[in-house]
Amino acid sequence: MTLKKILLPTVIVIATVLAFNFILANPPEAQRGGAPKTAKIVVETQKLEALQYHVQVESYGVVKPRTQSILVAQVSGQIISIAAQFREGGFFEQGEVLAQIDDRDHLADVKTAQANVLTAQQTLLEEEARAQQAFTDWQRLGNGQQASNLVLRKPQLEAAKAKVLSAQAALEKSQLNLERTKVIAPYAGRVLSKNVDVGQVVSNNSQLAEIYATDKVEIRLPIKNKDLELMDLPEQFRGAGNTPLGSPVLFHSDLVGEQNWQGNLVRTEGAIDTGAQQLYVVAQINDPYKATATNKYPIKIGQYVKAQISGRELSGVLMIPNATIYQGSYVYIVEQGVLKRKDIVIRWQNSQQSIIASGLEFGQQLVLTPLGQVSSGTAVSIKGQDQIRGQEGFKGQEPRNDGAKKSGGANS
Structure with missing residues (x-):
């Protein structure tokens, strides 16, 4: 009994020491998974290709009369x-x-002038008779000598003729006033x-x-300095008879519904506008008040209109959407699965598209997806390409559930 009391505590102590040593020798290890894969940004791209583009220069102006007058009495x-x-x-x-x-006063003036003409004509006839009589008397009494003009009454005759002309002029003036x-x-x-x-x-x-x-109205249009080289200005190109050939211009206004008019450039102004430092061209619309199906309301003087001027045809240009340009100076492209920032120089730009002068090359993949604060070198995937690759890999594999479904069916 005594031996049993001694061995039991001893066994417990030994077991405790062995368990403690085992725990120290075999500490627990945390089961950690691998680092999660970084999610790639999915972007939509467009391959840059050489394009043929007909430039449409945008401008604006106010409709003014081509011929305007102040009617006076x-x-x-x-x-x-x-x-x-x-x-x-x-x-x-x-x-x-x-x-x-x-016109009653003027009618009276006409009658007075007619009377003065008759009086002057009568005086002329009398003076012609006196001159003829003086010439006859000198032929009879002059003893063959040369008579002076005064003796022959030539000055008096010319004065009578002048009075007739003056009276006739007064009559014509009074008749003209009557017409007016x-x-x-x-x-x-x-x-x-x-x-x-x-x-x-x-x-x-x-x-x-x-x-x-x-018959015609005109619109004065400002042209940006970068647009001048892309236009055929009337002062530079002349056709038969030195008639300026104006580029077509499409005018648009939303004052009353949708209004459109077709016009042409007719001239450029002779000097650069000192305030805006731009050249202004003048476009003309012929017969703007002609009723058409599209223009139920006639054009108004002073109406604001937008203009699209037909420019030159460009070949082999690199054009991108304005939405892909950041801060007006750079874009993103995708090369080997990563983003790359490219600084660009814009040759020409309208409200939607830009022609690039330098910074990009044909064949590059331009990023169309709007990006926030993204660094150059960020890994991306192109929308559509990963889906195609996934579909190609999926075609060579058997669905994992088929075997389970089959075995389940056999068991049933």
Whole structure:
């Protein structure tokens, strides 16, 4: 019994020491997995190829009349009538009477001038008779001597002729003033503003209205300095008869729905605009008020329009979307699965696309996907290529569940 009491504690102590030593000799190890694979950025790319591109130069301007005039009264008097179309916005034809000034005073002037002409003609006839009589008397009493002009009454005869001419001129002037009591349209046009109405008394040179011709309108367009080399300016290219050949221009306005007009460049201005340091060209629209299916509302003077000017045809150009350009100076391409930043120089640019002068080469893969703060050298995968590779690898493998499905079916 005593021996049993001694051996039991001893066995427990020995077992404890052995277990402690075993634990020390075999510490637990953490089961750690490998580092997770870094997820690649998936980007969409476009292969850069040589393109043929017809440049469309964008500009803008305000519609102005090609011919604009201030209609003035050339005689004095009271306005007794005006035409129905002699109002703001009214259309009129060439030669149409727009306003009538009271002509009674001028009719009286014409009659007075006619009377003066008759009187002068009578005086001339009398003087011609006196001159003929003086010549006859000298032939009879002059003893063969040379008579002076005064004796023959030649100065008096010339004075009588001058009075006839003066009276006739006064008659023509009074008749002209009578005609001017009718204010006649000098061309087919439209009234921009009207300053007078029936019953108003006007004097000579009073401004009656401001009018403009409706056959053509013009738009002054600023051109960027980089766009000049891509355009055929009218001052540089001339056709038969030295007539400038203007490039086609398409005008657009959304003032009332969708409005479009076709025009042409007609000239360039003679100097660079000192304020903007740009050259301005002038485009012209013929017959802008002609009713068409697309333009139900006529063009307005002062209307703002956008213009697309047909430029030159370029071959072998490298063109990229503006959305791929960062800070206007660099883009990203993909080479061997990584991003590379490329600094570029833009030759020409519109609102959507840019022609690249240097920095890129044909055949490179341009990144189309918008990127944030991404460093050059970041590993990427091209959208579409990895999917194709996965599909090719998947074709040579058997689905893993087929065997299980088959065995399950046999068991059932």
